[in-house]
Amino acid sequence: MNWAAISAIYVTEMHRFFRTLAQSFISPVISTSLYFVVFGAAIGSRIQEVEGVSYGAFIVPGLVMLSVITQAISNASFGIYFPxxxxxxxxxxxAPLSFLEIVLGYVGAAATKALFIGVVILATASLFVDLQIQHPVAMVAFLVLTCVSFALMGFIIGIWAGNFEQLQLVPLLIITPLIFLGGSFYSISMLPPIWQTITLFNPVVYLISGFRWAFFGLADVPIGMSLVAIAGFTALCLAAIWWIFRSGWRIRS
Amino acid sequence: MAAIVDIRDLRKTYDGGFEALKGVNLSIEEGEIIALLGPNGAGKTTLISTICGITNVGTGSITVGGFDAVRDYRQARNLIGLVPQEINLEPFTKVIDTVRFSRGLFGKPRDEAYVEKVLRQLSLWDKRNARAMELSGGMKRRVLIAKALVHEPRILFLDEPTAGVDVELRKDMWDIVSELQAQGVTIILTTHYIEEAEAIADRVGVINKGELLLVEDKATLMARLGQKHLQIELQERIEAIPEALNPHGLELATDGQSLHYSYDTRGERTGITQLLNDIAAAGLVLRDIRTQESSLEEIFVSLVREDAA
Incomplete structure:
Protein backbone atom coordinates (compact mmCIF):
# COMPACT_ATOMS: atom_id res chain seq x y z
CA MET A 1 0.00 0.00 0.00
CA ASN A 2 1.32 3.43 -0.98
CA TRP A 3 0.18 5.23 2.18
CA ALA A 4 2.22 8.33 1.45
CA ALA A 5 0.31 8.77 -1.80
CA ILE A 6 -3.07 8.27 -0.16
CA SER A 7 -2.19 10.85 2.43
CA ALA A 8 -0.85 13.24 -0.25
CA ILE A 9 -4.16 13.10 -2.11
CA TYR A 10 -6.21 13.26 1.08
CA VAL A 11 -4.31 16.19 2.54
CA THR A 12 -4.41 18.14 -0.74
CA GLU A 13 -8.16 17.60 -1.03
CA MET A 14 -8.78 18.56 2.59
CA HIS A 15 -6.63 21.61 2.09
CA ARG A 16 -9.08 22.87 -0.52
CA PHE A 17 -11.87 22.36 1.98
CA PHE A 18 -10.13 24.26 4.73
CA ARG A 19 -9.23 27.08 2.38
CA THR A 20 -12.95 27.78 2.13
CA LEU A 21 -13.79 26.74 5.67
CA ALA A 22 -16.07 29.68 6.32
CA GLN A 23 -18.23 28.83 3.30
CA SER A 24 -18.11 25.13 4.09
CA PHE A 25 -19.27 25.86 7.62
CA ILE A 26 -21.73 28.68 7.20
CA SER A 27 -23.79 27.39 4.29
CA PRO A 28 -24.99 24.17 5.99
CA VAL A 29 -25.79 26.10 9.16
CA ILE A 30 -27.89 28.61 7.25
CA SER A 31 -29.67 26.04 5.11
CA THR A 32 -30.47 23.86 8.14
CA SER A 33 -31.85 26.86 9.98
CA LEU A 34 -34.00 27.66 6.91
CA TYR A 35 -35.39 24.15 6.83
CA PHE A 36 -36.27 24.42 10.49
CA VAL A 37 -38.02 27.71 9.94
CA VAL A 38 -40.00 26.42 6.94
CA PHE A 39 -40.64 22.81 7.87
CA GLY A 40 -40.24 22.82 11.61
CA ALA A 41 -42.03 26.04 12.47
CA ALA A 42 -44.52 26.48 9.61
CA ILE A 43 -45.50 22.88 8.92
CA GLY A 44 -44.64 21.64 12.41
CA SER A 45 -47.34 23.88 13.83
CA ARG A 46 -49.88 21.82 11.83
CA ILE A 47 -48.28 18.40 12.27
CA GLN A 48 -47.64 18.08 15.96
CA GLU A 49 -46.13 14.68 16.10
CA VAL A 50 -45.15 11.82 13.84
CA GLU A 51 -45.34 8.46 15.55
CA GLY A 52 -44.78 10.04 18.92
CA VAL A 53 -41.84 12.24 17.90
CA SER A 54 -42.17 15.99 17.54
CA TYR A 55 -42.13 16.96 13.88
CA GLY A 56 -39.10 19.25 14.35
CA ALA A 57 -37.06 16.38 15.75
CA PHE A 58 -38.52 13.91 13.24
CA ILE A 59 -37.04 15.75 10.25
CA VAL A 60 -33.52 16.03 11.69
CA PRO A 61 -32.23 12.64 10.43
CA GLY A 62 -33.66 13.38 6.98
CA LEU A 63 -32.10 16.84 6.96
CA VAL A 64 -28.70 15.46 7.92
CA MET A 65 -28.98 12.78 5.21
CA LEU A 66 -30.02 15.37 2.63
CA SER A 67 -26.92 17.46 3.23
CA VAL A 68 -24.53 14.59 3.77
CA ILE A 69 -25.56 12.83 0.56
CA THR A 70 -25.45 16.03 -1.51
CA GLN A 71 -22.10 17.06 -0.05
CA ALA A 72 -20.50 13.64 -0.40
CA ILE A 73 -21.49 13.47 -4.06
CA SER A 74 -20.52 17.01 -4.96
CA ASN A 75 -17.18 16.91 -3.14
CA ALA A 76 -16.13 13.58 -4.59
CA SER A 77 -17.32 14.28 -8.12
CA PHE A 78 -15.65 17.68 -8.19
CA GLY A 79 -12.50 16.28 -6.54
CA ILE A 80 -11.81 13.88 -9.40
CA TYR A 81 -13.42 15.90 -12.19
CA PHE A 82 -11.25 18.96 -11.52
CA PRO A 83 -7.93 17.19 -12.28
CA ALA A 95 2.49 7.37 -10.32
CA PRO A 96 2.95 3.97 -8.67
CA LEU A 97 -0.65 3.96 -7.49
CA SER A 98 -3.36 1.34 -7.53
CA PHE A 99 -6.98 2.30 -8.14
CA LEU A 100 -7.72 1.52 -4.55
CA GLU A 101 -5.22 4.12 -3.36
CA ILE A 102 -6.58 6.81 -5.66
CA VAL A 103 -10.11 6.05 -4.47
CA LEU A 104 -9.09 6.00 -0.80
CA GLY A 105 -7.50 9.42 -1.17
CA TYR A 106 -10.30 11.16 -3.03
CA VAL A 107 -13.28 9.34 -1.55
CA GLY A 108 -11.78 9.48 1.93
CA ALA A 109 -11.44 13.24 1.71
CA ALA A 110 -14.92 13.75 0.25
CA ALA A 111 -16.46 11.50 2.90
CA THR A 112 -14.63 13.37 5.66
CA LYS A 113 -15.96 16.69 4.40
CA ALA A 114 -19.49 15.32 4.24
CA LEU A 115 -19.14 13.88 7.74
CA PHE A 116 -17.94 17.23 9.02
CA ILE A 117 -20.97 18.95 7.54
CA GLY A 118 -23.29 16.27 8.92
CA VAL A 119 -21.93 16.90 12.39
CA VAL A 120 -22.32 20.66 11.98
CA ILE A 121 -25.95 20.19 10.96
CA LEU A 122 -26.65 17.90 13.90
CA ALA A 123 -25.13 20.48 16.22
CA THR A 124 -27.21 23.24 14.64
CA ALA A 125 -30.34 21.12 14.86
CA SER A 126 -29.78 20.44 18.52
CA LEU A 127 -30.12 24.19 19.08
CA PHE A 128 -33.68 24.07 17.69
CA VAL A 129 -35.02 20.79 19.00
CA ASP A 130 -34.41 18.38 21.81
CA LEU A 131 -32.51 15.55 20.15
CA GLN A 132 -32.16 12.13 21.66
CA ILE A 133 -30.06 9.41 20.11
CA GLN A 134 -31.17 5.97 21.20
CA HIS A 135 -28.56 4.00 19.28
CA PRO A 136 -25.46 6.21 19.01
CA VAL A 137 -23.20 3.51 17.54
CA ALA A 138 -25.70 2.71 14.80
CA MET A 139 -26.17 6.43 14.18
CA VAL A 140 -22.43 6.96 13.64
CA ALA A 141 -22.19 3.81 11.52
CA PHE A 142 -25.06 4.91 9.26
CA LEU A 143 -23.64 8.39 8.95
CA VAL A 144 -20.15 7.17 8.04
CA LEU A 145 -21.43 4.53 5.61
CA THR A 146 -23.63 7.07 3.89
CA CYS A 147 -20.73 9.51 3.56
CA VAL A 148 -18.51 6.81 2.09
CA SER A 149 -21.02 5.20 -0.25
CA PHE A 150 -22.23 8.47 -1.75
CA ALA A 151 -18.68 9.76 -2.03
CA LEU A 152 -17.98 6.60 -4.05
CA MET A 153 -20.96 7.40 -6.21
CA GLY A 154 -19.78 10.99 -6.61
CA PHE A 155 -16.39 9.69 -7.68
CA ILE A 156 -18.06 7.68 -10.43
CA ILE A 157 -20.04 10.72 -11.56
CA GLY A 158 -16.84 12.78 -11.63
CA ILE A 159 -15.14 10.22 -13.83
CA TRP A 160 -18.15 9.92 -16.09
CA ALA A 161 -18.80 13.64 -16.48
CA GLY A 162 -17.54 15.23 -19.67
CA ASN A 163 -18.31 18.80 -18.62
CA PHE A 164 -19.48 20.85 -15.66
CA GLU A 165 -23.14 20.56 -16.66
CA GLN A 166 -23.01 16.77 -16.53
CA LEU A 167 -21.37 17.04 -13.14
CA GLN A 168 -24.57 18.69 -11.87
CA LEU A 169 -26.93 16.52 -13.88
CA VAL A 170 -27.08 13.35 -11.81
CA PRO A 171 -27.33 15.12 -8.43
CA LEU A 172 -30.06 17.45 -9.70
CA LEU A 173 -32.12 15.02 -11.72
CA ILE A 174 -31.77 11.84 -9.71
CA ILE A 175 -30.30 12.29 -6.27
CA THR A 176 -32.22 15.30 -5.02
CA PRO A 177 -35.64 13.87 -6.03
CA LEU A 178 -34.73 10.52 -4.47
CA ILE A 179 -33.82 12.20 -1.22
CA PHE A 180 -36.92 14.38 -1.13
CA LEU A 181 -39.13 11.41 -1.99
CA GLY A 182 -37.20 9.16 0.38
CA GLY A 183 -39.04 10.23 3.49
CA SER A 184 -36.73 13.04 4.58
CA PHE A 185 -39.62 15.15 5.76
CA TYR A 186 -42.32 12.57 6.31
CA SER A 187 -42.90 8.98 7.34
CA ILE A 188 -43.77 6.83 4.34
CA SER A 189 -46.68 5.47 6.36
CA MET A 190 -48.27 8.87 5.71
CA LEU A 191 -48.46 8.05 1.97
CA PRO A 192 -51.33 6.28 0.16
CA PRO A 193 -50.68 2.50 -0.06
CA ILE A 194 -49.74 2.50 -3.76
CA TRP A 195 -47.08 5.18 -3.18
CA GLN A 196 -45.78 3.30 -0.18
CA THR A 197 -45.03 0.36 -2.46
CA ILE A 198 -43.44 2.52 -5.15
CA THR A 199 -41.33 4.27 -2.51
CA LEU A 200 -39.79 0.96 -1.49
CA PHE A 201 -37.86 1.01 -4.79
CA ASN A 202 -36.11 4.18 -3.69
CA PRO A 203 -32.81 3.19 -2.03
CA VAL A 204 -32.68 6.41 -0.04
CA VAL A 205 -35.77 5.33 1.90
CA TYR A 206 -33.73 2.58 3.54
CA LEU A 207 -30.97 4.97 4.50
CA ILE A 208 -33.19 7.59 6.04
CA SER A 209 -35.33 4.98 7.76
CA GLY A 210 -32.28 3.30 9.28
CA PHE A 211 -30.78 6.59 10.31
CA ARG A 212 -34.03 7.70 11.90
CA TRP A 213 -34.25 4.39 13.75
CA ALA A 214 -30.86 5.14 15.29
CA PHE A 215 -32.31 8.32 16.73
CA PHE A 216 -35.86 7.43 17.75
CA GLY A 217 -36.08 3.67 17.50
CA LEU A 218 -38.78 3.89 14.85
CA ALA A 219 -38.36 2.92 11.23
CA ASP A 220 -40.34 2.70 7.98
CA VAL A 221 -38.54 -0.48 6.96
CA PRO A 222 -36.82 -3.10 9.15
CA ILE A 223 -33.37 -1.99 10.28
CA GLY A 224 -31.77 -5.14 8.86
CA MET A 225 -33.02 -4.22 5.42
CA SER A 226 -31.58 -0.75 5.80
CA LEU A 227 -28.19 -2.22 6.62
CA VAL A 228 -28.35 -4.61 3.68
CA ALA A 229 -29.40 -1.76 1.39
CA ILE A 230 -26.50 0.49 2.30
CA ALA A 231 -23.98 -2.33 2.25
CA GLY A 232 -25.28 -3.41 -1.15
CA PHE A 233 -25.11 0.13 -2.50
CA THR A 234 -21.53 0.52 -1.28
CA ALA A 235 -20.57 -2.80 -2.86
CA LEU A 236 -22.20 -1.75 -6.14
CA CYS A 237 -20.26 1.52 -6.23
CA LEU A 238 -17.01 -0.27 -5.40
CA ALA A 239 -17.60 -2.79 -8.17
CA ALA A 240 -18.31 0.01 -10.64
CA ILE A 241 -15.11 1.81 -9.66
CA TRP A 242 -13.11 -1.37 -9.86
CA TRP A 243 -14.41 -1.88 -13.39
CA ILE A 244 -13.66 1.73 -14.33
CA PHE A 245 -10.03 1.44 -13.36
CA ARG A 246 -9.71 -2.01 -14.80
CA SER A 247 -10.94 -0.87 -18.20
CA GLY A 248 -9.55 2.66 -17.97
CA TRP A 249 -12.99 3.99 -18.87
CA ARG A 250 -12.83 7.77 -19.42
CA ILE A 251 -9.46 8.05 -17.73
CA ARG A 252 -6.96 5.86 -19.54
CA SER A 253 -7.16 5.45 -23.31
CA MET B 1 25.73 -0.21 -21.01
CA ALA B 2 22.57 -1.96 -19.90
CA ALA B 3 19.19 -1.07 -21.32
CA ILE B 4 17.12 0.77 -18.74
CA VAL B 5 14.02 0.80 -20.91
CA ASP B 6 13.31 -2.08 -23.22
CA ILE B 7 10.36 -2.07 -25.58
CA ARG B 8 9.45 -5.15 -27.58
CA ASP B 9 6.97 -5.21 -30.43
CA LEU B 10 4.74 -2.61 -28.86
CA ARG B 11 1.43 -2.11 -30.63
CA LYS B 12 -1.38 0.18 -29.70
CA THR B 13 -4.71 0.66 -31.41
CA TYR B 14 -7.10 3.23 -30.01
CA ASP B 15 -10.79 2.52 -29.58
CA GLY B 16 -11.61 4.39 -32.77
CA GLY B 17 -9.46 1.90 -34.68
CA PHE B 18 -6.53 4.25 -35.15
CA GLU B 19 -3.31 2.28 -35.02
CA ALA B 20 -0.95 4.61 -33.18
CA LEU B 21 1.97 2.20 -32.69
CA LYS B 22 2.76 -0.56 -35.13
CA GLY B 23 5.25 -2.84 -33.47
CA VAL B 24 7.87 -0.57 -31.92
CA ASN B 25 11.16 -2.05 -30.70
CA LEU B 26 13.46 0.20 -28.73
CA SER B 27 16.22 -0.17 -26.19
CA ILE B 28 17.20 2.86 -24.19
CA GLU B 29 20.55 2.79 -22.48
CA GLU B 30 21.11 4.12 -19.00
CA GLY B 31 22.47 7.63 -18.94
CA GLU B 32 21.82 8.59 -22.53
CA ILE B 33 19.72 11.30 -24.06
CA ILE B 34 17.57 9.93 -26.79
CA ALA B 35 15.41 12.12 -28.98
CA LEU B 36 12.34 10.73 -30.65
CA LEU B 37 11.83 12.79 -33.71
CA GLY B 38 8.71 12.80 -35.80
CA PRO B 39 5.96 14.93 -37.26
CA ASN B 40 2.76 15.66 -35.35
CA GLY B 41 0.64 12.56 -34.94
CA ALA B 42 3.58 10.20 -35.51
CA GLY B 43 2.94 8.32 -32.26
CA LYS B 44 5.59 9.96 -30.07
CA THR B 45 3.24 10.90 -27.26
CA THR B 46 1.45 7.56 -27.46
CA LEU B 47 4.77 5.80 -27.06
CA ILE B 48 5.70 7.84 -23.99
CA SER B 49 2.20 7.60 -22.51
CA THR B 50 2.23 3.84 -22.87
CA ILE B 51 5.58 3.48 -21.13
CA CYS B 52 4.45 5.76 -18.28
CA GLY B 53 1.07 4.10 -17.72
CA ILE B 54 -1.20 6.85 -19.02
CA THR B 55 -2.30 4.76 -21.96
CA ASN B 56 -2.98 1.04 -21.73
CA VAL B 57 -0.52 -1.23 -23.47
CA GLY B 58 -2.01 -2.87 -26.56
CA THR B 59 0.28 -5.81 -27.17
CA GLY B 60 4.00 -6.22 -26.69
CA SER B 61 6.12 -5.66 -23.64
CA ILE B 62 7.82 -2.81 -21.86
CA THR B 63 10.38 -3.25 -19.12
CA VAL B 64 11.79 -0.40 -17.10
CA GLY B 65 14.88 -1.11 -15.04
CA GLY B 66 14.09 -4.80 -15.50
CA PHE B 67 10.52 -4.43 -14.22
CA ASP B 68 7.53 -5.15 -16.41
CA ALA B 69 5.66 -1.87 -16.86
CA VAL B 70 2.28 -3.56 -16.45
CA ARG B 71 2.87 -6.37 -13.97
CA ASP B 72 5.42 -4.61 -11.76
CA TYR B 73 4.05 -1.15 -12.42
CA ARG B 74 4.98 0.19 -9.02
CA GLN B 75 8.68 -0.56 -9.32
CA ALA B 76 8.73 0.48 -12.96
CA ARG B 77 6.97 3.79 -12.41
CA ASN B 78 9.11 4.62 -9.40
CA LEU B 79 12.02 4.97 -11.80
CA ILE B 80 10.19 7.31 -14.16
CA GLY B 81 9.50 11.02 -14.15
CA LEU B 82 7.19 12.44 -16.81
CA VAL B 83 6.94 15.98 -18.09
CA PRO B 84 3.83 16.16 -20.26
CA GLN B 85 3.47 18.21 -23.38
CA GLU B 86 0.56 20.32 -22.18
CA ILE B 87 1.13 22.70 -19.33
CA ASN B 88 -1.44 21.39 -16.89
CA LEU B 89 -1.23 22.71 -13.37
CA GLU B 90 -3.82 23.41 -10.74
CA PRO B 91 -4.00 27.21 -10.97
CA PHE B 92 -4.55 27.97 -7.27
CA THR B 93 -1.89 25.69 -5.83
CA LYS B 94 1.45 27.04 -4.70
CA VAL B 95 4.55 25.86 -6.52
CA ILE B 96 6.05 24.21 -3.46
CA ASP B 97 2.78 22.46 -2.56
CA THR B 98 2.30 20.96 -5.99
CA VAL B 99 5.90 19.75 -5.99
CA ARG B 100 5.48 18.19 -2.53
CA PHE B 101 2.26 16.55 -3.74
CA SER B 102 4.11 14.88 -6.61
CA ARG B 103 6.71 13.49 -4.25
CA GLY B 104 3.96 12.13 -2.04
CA LEU B 105 2.23 10.40 -4.95
CA PHE B 106 5.36 8.38 -5.52
CA GLY B 107 5.29 7.23 -1.93
CA LYS B 108 8.39 9.12 -0.89
CA PRO B 109 8.57 10.53 2.62
CA ARG B 110 8.61 14.30 2.97
CA ASP B 111 12.07 15.72 2.35
CA GLU B 112 12.11 19.49 2.43
CA ALA B 113 15.83 19.64 1.70
CA TYR B 114 15.39 17.68 -1.50
CA VAL B 115 12.37 19.73 -2.57
CA GLU B 116 14.45 22.85 -2.05
CA LYS B 117 17.32 21.40 -4.03
CA VAL B 118 15.09 20.62 -7.01
CA LEU B 119 13.41 24.02 -6.88
CA ARG B 120 16.77 25.78 -6.72
CA GLN B 121 18.14 23.73 -9.58
CA LEU B 122 15.24 24.89 -11.74
CA SER B 123 15.46 28.50 -10.50
CA LEU B 124 12.06 28.19 -8.89
CA TRP B 125 13.01 28.68 -5.26
CA ASP B 126 12.12 32.39 -5.30
CA LYS B 127 8.76 31.51 -6.78
CA ARG B 128 7.98 28.69 -4.37
CA ASN B 129 5.04 30.50 -2.79
CA ALA B 130 3.61 31.76 -6.06
CA ARG B 131 0.44 30.19 -7.36
CA ALA B 132 0.68 28.40 -10.67
CA MET B 133 -1.62 30.92 -12.36
CA GLU B 134 0.78 33.75 -11.53
CA LEU B 135 3.68 32.16 -13.40
CA SER B 136 4.84 32.68 -16.97
CA GLY B 137 4.65 29.83 -19.45
CA GLY B 138 8.36 29.07 -19.12
CA MET B 139 8.16 29.00 -15.34
CA LYS B 140 5.17 26.67 -15.47
CA ARG B 141 7.15 24.29 -17.60
CA ARG B 142 9.92 24.38 -15.01
CA VAL B 143 7.35 23.53 -12.35
CA LEU B 144 6.33 20.50 -14.39
CA ILE B 145 9.96 19.41 -14.57
CA ALA B 146 10.36 19.93 -10.82
CA LYS B 147 7.26 17.80 -10.22
CA ALA B 148 8.70 15.08 -12.43
CA LEU B 149 12.10 15.13 -10.71
CA VAL B 150 11.12 15.44 -7.08
CA HIS B 151 10.70 11.71 -6.54
CA GLU B 152 14.30 11.15 -7.68
CA PRO B 153 13.60 9.21 -10.89
CA ARG B 154 16.37 7.63 -12.93
CA ILE B 155 14.56 8.20 -16.19
CA LEU B 156 12.98 11.43 -17.31
CA PHE B 157 10.50 11.64 -20.17
CA LEU B 158 10.12 15.06 -21.71
CA ASP B 159 7.26 15.27 -24.15
CA GLU B 160 7.92 18.19 -26.50
CA PRO B 161 9.69 20.20 -23.81
CA THR B 162 10.23 23.22 -26.00
CA ALA B 163 7.05 23.31 -28.07
CA GLY B 164 5.99 26.92 -28.31
CA VAL B 165 8.88 28.12 -26.20
CA ASP B 166 11.01 31.10 -27.21
CA VAL B 167 14.62 30.66 -28.28
CA GLU B 168 16.18 31.75 -25.02
CA LEU B 169 14.02 29.48 -22.96
CA ARG B 170 14.75 26.61 -25.31
CA LYS B 171 18.47 27.05 -24.67
CA ASP B 172 17.71 27.10 -20.94
CA MET B 173 15.83 23.85 -21.29
CA TRP B 174 18.74 22.28 -23.13
CA ASP B 175 21.08 23.35 -20.32
CA ILE B 176 18.77 21.76 -17.77
CA VAL B 177 18.71 18.54 -19.77
CA SER B 178 22.52 18.43 -19.99
CA GLU B 179 22.80 19.06 -16.28
CA LEU B 180 20.41 16.22 -15.54
CA GLN B 181 22.35 13.89 -17.76
CA ALA B 182 25.51 14.82 -15.88
CA GLN B 183 23.71 13.67 -12.73
CA GLY B 184 23.10 10.30 -14.33
CA VAL B 185 19.47 10.72 -15.36
CA THR B 186 18.45 8.98 -18.57
CA ILE B 187 16.46 11.32 -20.75
CA ILE B 188 13.96 10.52 -23.44
CA LEU B 189 12.54 13.50 -25.22
CA THR B 190 10.18 13.86 -28.09
CA THR B 191 10.43 16.75 -30.42
CA HIS B 192 9.56 17.81 -33.88
CA TYR B 193 12.37 20.35 -33.87
CA ILE B 194 15.28 18.72 -35.59
CA GLU B 195 17.74 21.28 -34.25
CA GLU B 196 16.76 20.20 -30.77
CA ALA B 197 17.60 16.57 -31.40
CA GLU B 198 20.77 17.67 -33.13
CA ALA B 199 21.79 19.92 -30.26
CA ILE B 200 21.29 17.68 -27.25
CA ALA B 201 20.65 14.06 -28.12
CA ASP B 202 23.16 11.21 -28.06
CA ARG B 203 20.87 9.06 -30.16
CA VAL B 204 18.01 9.90 -32.42
CA GLY B 205 15.00 7.77 -33.20
CA VAL B 206 12.87 8.73 -36.14
CA ILE B 207 9.23 7.87 -35.78
CA ASN B 208 6.50 8.27 -38.35
CA LYS B 209 2.99 6.85 -38.61
CA GLY B 210 3.48 4.64 -35.57
CA GLU B 211 6.69 3.07 -36.78
CA LEU B 212 10.18 3.62 -35.51
CA LEU B 213 12.00 4.04 -38.80
CA LEU B 214 15.44 3.95 -37.27
CA VAL B 215 17.40 4.62 -34.13
CA GLU B 216 20.96 5.70 -34.57
CA ASP B 217 23.78 7.41 -32.84
CA LYS B 218 23.35 11.00 -33.85
CA ALA B 219 26.80 11.12 -35.44
CA THR B 220 26.36 7.77 -37.18
CA LEU B 221 22.99 8.80 -38.44
CA MET B 222 24.37 11.96 -39.92
CA ALA B 223 27.30 10.09 -41.44
CA ARG B 224 25.28 7.15 -42.64
CA LEU B 225 22.48 9.01 -44.21
CA GLY B 226 24.31 12.22 -44.82
CA GLN B 227 24.24 13.65 -48.26
CA LYS B 228 27.26 15.81 -48.64
CA HIS B 229 27.55 18.71 -50.95
CA LEU B 230 30.66 19.80 -52.71
CA GLN B 231 30.79 23.38 -53.86
CA ILE B 232 33.40 24.15 -56.45
CA GLU B 233 34.26 27.79 -57.01
CA LEU B 234 35.72 28.57 -60.39
CA GLN B 235 38.36 31.12 -61.23
CA GLU B 236 36.40 32.30 -64.26
CA ARG B 237 32.72 32.42 -65.23
CA ILE B 238 31.43 29.80 -67.58
CA GLU B 239 28.25 29.87 -69.66
CA ALA B 240 27.52 26.14 -69.51
CA ILE B 241 28.89 23.01 -67.97
CA PRO B 242 31.40 21.39 -70.37
CA GLU B 243 29.94 18.28 -71.97
CA ALA B 244 32.72 16.09 -70.63
CA LEU B 245 31.36 16.74 -67.12
CA ASN B 246 27.77 15.76 -67.87
CA PRO B 247 27.96 12.26 -66.28
CA HIS B 248 28.61 13.86 -62.87
CA GLY B 249 25.21 15.57 -62.67
CA LEU B 250 26.61 18.93 -61.70
CA GLU B 251 24.59 22.07 -61.24
CA LEU B 252 25.87 25.44 -62.31
CA ALA B 253 25.08 28.39 -60.08
CA THR B 254 23.33 31.35 -61.71
CA ASP B 255 26.42 33.49 -61.39
CA GLY B 256 28.24 30.93 -63.53
CA GLN B 257 31.13 30.81 -61.12
CA SER B 258 30.41 27.79 -59.00
CA LEU B 259 29.50 24.18 -59.56
CA HIS B 260 27.46 22.15 -57.16
CA TYR B 261 27.97 18.42 -56.67
CA SER B 262 25.98 16.15 -54.34
CA TYR B 263 27.30 12.81 -53.21
CA ASP B 264 26.41 10.15 -50.73
CA THR B 265 28.91 9.33 -48.01
CA ARG B 266 27.31 5.89 -47.77
CA GLY B 267 28.44 5.04 -51.29
CA GLU B 268 31.61 3.07 -51.81
CA ARG B 269 32.83 5.77 -54.05
CA THR B 270 32.00 9.38 -53.79
CA GLY B 271 33.20 10.13 -57.30
CA ILE B 272 35.12 13.15 -56.12
CA THR B 273 38.52 12.09 -57.45
CA GLN B 274 37.10 11.37 -60.88
CA LEU B 275 35.18 14.63 -60.85
CA LEU B 276 38.22 16.68 -59.97
CA ASN B 277 40.27 14.92 -62.65
CA ASP B 278 37.58 15.58 -65.22
CA ILE B 279 37.32 19.22 -64.20
CA ALA B 280 41.07 19.63 -64.65
CA ALA B 281 40.89 17.82 -68.00
CA ALA B 282 38.11 20.16 -69.11
CA GLY B 283 40.47 23.04 -68.47
CA LEU B 284 38.58 24.69 -65.63
CA VAL B 285 40.66 26.37 -62.95
CA LEU B 286 39.49 26.09 -59.34
CA ARG B 287 39.53 28.91 -56.85
CA ASP B 288 38.10 27.09 -53.84
CA ILE B 289 36.23 23.97 -52.82
CA ARG B 290 33.95 23.52 -49.84
CA THR B 291 31.98 20.57 -48.55
CA GLN B 292 28.83 20.77 -46.52
CA GLU B 293 27.01 18.08 -44.57
CA SER B 294 23.26 17.81 -44.72
CA SER B 295 21.48 18.72 -41.52
CA LEU B 296 19.38 16.30 -39.55
CA GLU B 297 16.42 18.11 -41.02
CA GLU B 298 17.30 17.12 -44.53
CA ILE B 299 17.92 13.55 -43.41
CA PHE B 300 14.61 13.50 -41.67
CA VAL B 301 12.67 14.87 -44.59
CA SER B 302 14.19 12.32 -46.93
CA LEU B 303 13.43 9.48 -44.48
CA VAL B 304 9.83 10.46 -44.03
CA ARG B 305 9.46 10.83 -47.79
CA GLU B 306 10.93 7.40 -48.40
CA ASP B 307 8.49 6.05 -45.86
CA ALA B 308 5.57 7.68 -47.62
CA ALA B 309 6.64 6.38 -51.00
Missing amino acids: KFLGTTYELLS
Missing part, protein backbone atom coordinates in the same frame (compact mmCIF):
# COMPACT_ATOMS: atom_id res chain seq x y z
CA LYS A 84 -9.59 15.65 -15.31
CA PHE A 85 -10.70 19.08 -16.47
CA LEU A 86 -7.24 20.55 -15.88
CA GLY A 87 -5.47 17.57 -17.44
CA THR A 88 -3.48 16.80 -14.30
CA THR A 89 -4.67 13.19 -14.06
CA TYR A 90 -1.52 12.23 -15.96
CA GLU A 91 0.20 12.50 -12.62
CA LEU A 92 -2.10 10.04 -10.90
CA LEU A 93 -1.88 7.59 -13.77
CA SER A 94 1.90 7.67 -14.06
